[in-house]
Amino acid sequence: MPPGIMTLAADAPELSAANTGFMLICSALVMLMTPALAFFYGGMVRVKSTLNMLMMSFISLGIVTILWVLYGFSMAFGSDIGSVVGWSSEYVGLSGIGVNELWDGYTIPVYVFAVFQLMFAVLTPALISGALADRVKFTSWALFITLWVTVVYFPVAHWVWGAGGWLFEMGVIDFAGGTAVHINAGAAALGVILVIGKRVGFKKDPMRPHSLPLVMLGAGLLWFGWFGFNAGSWLGNDDGVGAVMFVNTQVATAAAMLAWLGYEKIRHGSFTTLGAASGAVAGLVAITPAGGAVSPLGAIAVGAIAGVLCALAVGLKYRFGYDDSLDVVGVHLVGGIAGSLLVGFFATGGVQSDAKGLFYGGGLDQLGKQAVGVLAVLAYSLVVSAVLALLLDRTIGMRVPEDDEVSGIDQIEHAETAYDFSGAGGGTAPRTTASQDTTAAAKTKKVDA
Template sequence: MAPAIMMAADKVELSPANTGFMLICSALVMLMTPGLAFFYGGMVRVKSTLNMLMMSFISLGIVTILWTLYGFSLAFGTDSGHVIGWNSDWVGLSNIGLTELWGTYNIPIFVFMVFQLMFAIITPALISGALADRVKFTAWALFVALWATVVYFPVAHWVWGEGGWAFDMGVIDFAGGTAVHINAGAAALGVILVIGKRVGFKKDPMRPHSLPLVMLGAGLLWFGWFGFNAGSWLGNDDGVGALMFVNTQIATAAAMLAWLIYEKIRHGAFTTLGAASGAVAGLVAITPSGGAVSPLGAIAVGAIAGVLCAMAVGLKYKFGYDDSLDVVGVHLVGGVVGSLLIGLFASGHGQSTVEGLFYGGGLTQFWKQCAGVFAVLAYSLVASAILAFLLDKTIGMRVTEDEEVAGIDQAEHAETAYDFSGAGGGVAGSAPAPALAAAQSKKVDA
């Protein structure tokens, strides 16, 4: 996804085919955010469903405006000190020509801008899964705005911006292992260490209320991820985008199967939640590595990520941090695994000639990957914790204990996901609301 510099001798003409392809990919990536909302929304309890949906949806609004005003300029503008970009002509997107091309690529700047916007939108939305049930919606909205500005925009420049330090070092991140998944996973860990656990953590049942919603969300994510990954080669016709598409499917399948096998051995059952989580773990792990590894390498990346992420989700009970929907276990761990395995499985026949350890290239690329992974992890963890601390000490991050127990949907949105007031008709349908609510509370694990 790296930009290129337009040289005077280059004669690049706009490609309608590539432009159309990238607009389709942008739409696919946009669909991932509603898909994520369903995925997370089904994993929470009934009383938190709408809040979980809204925590993803609000990112579509906030990040779009910030990206338009200054985010695109900070992430992809002219480099300053290898840490941030800036281009005053891009502020408000007001001085970009309709047919002005992105570097030496044959797509308009507007197309690249909107494709990258969809990445910027989904990254803070990923964080929300760790904070289910307990965060004020206003505080969350402010956190999204601050985090995108202070963390995502600079990190995107490090990794993908011309002149960014990780870009110049040669850290490989095809479509977002560091900039998206490690970034979001580390941020989630930083915030939950500040705001604390849900009421009843490790005591009360907190099972997913709708596994069909989880599977629907996972399916939408899998579908949209092809645009996320294959589109990150920006329509180049050298076959690397096709390789990435193929590897995305392969690694996701391998991770899902590996998670289910581990789950059967460890817990005695193949679960739908495990299948969905395993698929997402594979998608996460192949995101940075899919342009560098072969299809056989993709199987290895997916299988390793599936097992390690399945093991990692249980760490919250061992160490006592309340990662509600396993953002740390899937996105942070999956992003780290996928990024580091490039140093082992890079074949030299994909996006670059870089070879990993198993292909005779030694550990040079592995150490570069380590530098990128742990720098992003540390920066995001610390910066996110500081932002959460400041918000908590000013406006407060959490709802009250009574509001959390009663249900954050009612407290923050004055709505509920499911209306049972007319369920079944007859006597049940005419029951007074309090009586019906009491009856439902016995049937539904809230």
């Protein structure tokens, strides 16, 4: 609040039932994105790793939820400490929050804001898991999530969205998580895979998706949930900005899917379902930071550019030799960078703020701010994530033994398999005389007919 300005009681925001209900629905949509991601990733791996891939996402729902209540919300959105992290004792355990206490400056309860942001915190480490498919101990992964959200996600969320956070105060635009979620997760994925190394058979054995229908189902659910992720990030629905973000989410996703498929057809000669799903996700990632700053025409440009760039980027792992199993770096890191930087070109100054991009007369100022945000989050997450992975690898070990990786991580880590083929007609069953007689009679009747 500026010095010398008083807010009268009559001017104070009042709880809005409409905005509260809207935000609770958006929170549920964002929660759905984590199981959707599990399906998306689960279909992309080989049969022997399906359950492990699903569990790597689902476990985040458990771990991060508890940490968020205990101290995560306080670290991310508590009172600023040095522009780096937050802390408020009343947020510890969510124990000092009144039932009707409103989030500062908004018409929704603190509890609603906390649960909405919780779903972002749950999803972000789950995104990392796709880069580590087939080869990571489940216990080590659970410990990595615990450490990573504590020392990376919670502070970075404060930088980007917390009052007093240094990127927030600088004026970096990140509507719903291009830096805090996607660049953060993509850089972390790169840091970890550089430590743990490649899968057995990388670039030698075929590692094709085992279920493209499951991939398409996951992508569709992600697209659906992303409307809550993006439109809900305005924390209300009073001035139309959330509606613009909703439209831009749809537009950019469509443009990215078409652009990816076009690139794929020119480069490889086919339109693939995996390309359609991956292109859609690339568009969703890129519009996440930019959608509240650009027009629908700008959203088409953001989506199309991201679709082509991400399609190009997924092949870099073969050129440079890093094993990003399910293209987390190629889609989330590259897509997050593209969307964040394109704000500096396509921001109209007429939606979420008056900041204008280069193409709308704003010069290079906003682009410079966006670049600082991108580089800061990328460098911090990459380095700290690599250090955490190295620490775990040197102590309890990050990878399963090579024999276990080859035979299948599902059976070793979870004592289960995704599909049971024993009752699928592969065996023989003894038949009684009665059944033989019935079969013979049926054949006779068919011949007579």
